[in-house]
Amino acid sequence: MENKVIKLGVVGLKRGAYVAWTLIGDENVVIRAVADSDPEVLKACCEDYAKNGVTDLLAFDSIEELLKSDIDAVYIATDKPLHTKHTIMALEAGKHVLSEIPVIETLEEAKALRDAVKSHPELKYMAGENCFYWAFIKAWKKMREDGKFGEILYAESEYLHAIHPDDIKPYEKDSHWRKYNNAITYLTHNLGPLLYIMDDYAVSVSCMVPTAAKYNEHSVGDENGIAIFKTAKGAVIRIFIGFGMYVGYEHNFAMYGTRGSILTDKTKPLEEATSFAKMYEVPNTFEKYFEIPVKLSETDDVYGHGGVDAKMIRDFIRCIIEDTDPPIDVDMGIRISLPGIIANESARRGGELMEIPKELY
Numbered sequence: 001m002e003n004k005v006i007k008l009g010v011v012g013l014k015r016g017a018y019v020a021w022t023l024i025g026d027e028n029v030v031i032r033a034v035a036d037s038d039p040e041v042l043k044a045c046c047e048d049y050a051k052n053g054v055t056d057l058l059a060f061d062s063i064e065e066l067l068k069s070d071i072d073a074v075y076i077a078t079d080k081p082l083h084t085k086h087t088i089m090a091l092e093a094g095k096h097v098l099s100e101i102p103v104i105e106t107l108e109e110a111k112a113l114r115d116a117v118k119s120h121p122e123l124k125y126m127a128g129e130n131c132f133y134w135a136f137i138k139a140w141k142k143m144r145e146d147g148k149f150g151e152i153l154y155a156e157s158e159y160l161h162a163i164h165p166d167d168i169k170p171y172e173k174d175s176h177w178r179k180y181n182n183a184i185t186y187l188t189h190n191l192g193p194l195l196y197i198m199d200d201y202a203v204s205v206s207c208m209v210p211t212a213a214k215y216n217e218h219s220v221g222d223e224n225g226i227a228i229f230k231t232a233k234g235a236v237i238r239i240f241i242g243f244g245m246y247v248g249y250e251h252n253f254a255m256y257g258t259r260g261s262i263l264t265d266k267t268k269p270l271e272e273a274t275s276f277a278k279m280y281e282v283p284n285t286f287e288k289y290f291e292i293p294v295k296l297s298e299t300d301d302v303y304g305h306g307g308v309d310a311k312m313i314r315d316f317i318r319c320i321i322e323d324t325d326p327p328i329d330v331d332m333g334i335r336i337s338l339p340g341i342i343a344n345e346s347a348r349r350g351g352e353l354m355e356i357p358k359e360l361y
Contacts, residue, residue, distance in 0.1 A: 252266050
């Protein structure tokens with residue numbers, strides 16, 4: 001990259017500090033300022049960064065104060081309901097923005113976010129969907145583009161991430177967004193990669209929520225949700241977000257096409273899983289799967305979700321320095337976030353089939 005240094009601010013330090021950590025020592029970045037409303041989290045971050053050579057770090061208890069500093073760009077990793085608000089504030093303050101996902105929380109925010117980004121063409125806005133960078137997702141996309149699967153008819157993905165029963169306890173803050181979160185609204189890690197691979201977008205959805213039992217007594221929102229989407233190309237996608245059951249951390253994916261099918265191995269931890277496929281062009285695979293040995297990460301370094309957190313934030317820095325389009329722009333950010341909002345409304349209506357407003361894409 002060019003010999004240019006970007007002064008970065010980070011807001012929301014439980015997630016944000018962890019991802020920005022991968023930039024320490026990068027010649028094109030200086031972590032200049034951090035902010036968090038929790039003084040203990042703020043203090044711990046500053047101490048950890050100082051031990052690892054981050055000097056002259058500015059610390060603030062609010063994004064308002066951080067945006068007054070001399071940073072060039074800001075990574076927004078605050079609570080899910082605040083992403084759009086904080087993004088618009090940052091853009092209006094003249095800062096480039098990398099926003100965590102989902103990038104919007106309401107239908108109204110879709111228009112507001114796009115308008116804000118379009119009003120500042122001199123600034124870069126990137127949606128922070130790190131799962132696009134998984135090695136097997138990139139491999140599946142290339143295989144689909146090369147026609148290995150023919151036309152995709154059906155795809156599915158599951159994000160399962162519950163707390164172990166022995167660790168269930170009241171939330172530290174009664175207002176914590178995860179306590180009130182409806183699981184299906186947090187689907188971008190799963191619907192997003194499938195739409196990215198398929199080069200498609202969702203046009204309608206029906207969603208239902210299991211009500212047989214409660215897993216975490218402290219959760220107020222729906223712990224689980226199952227959504228069925230129809231896409232613009234006529235494919236069907238099933239997304240299962242499960243935060244309330246006896247299962248650990250898993251992301252499972254599968255796609256089925258007219259000339260081939262592929263799925264991830266559910267029997268292994270995510271970092272170790274490979275893919276298994278059947279393809280018309282590979283003899284004797286109609287009945288038997290063969291292994292595609294591409295894992296989560298292209299290297300043995302699985303730091304930050306398999307190394308993808310570092311790739312994501314470095315791509316953000318690169319597009320600023322090289323003045324190129326962000327790899328995950330505002331349109332894609334809305335395209336992978338909006339369906340979760342409509343799916344949640346469908347669940348509220350007992351699974352009613354609902355159209356996803358095209359004008360908001």
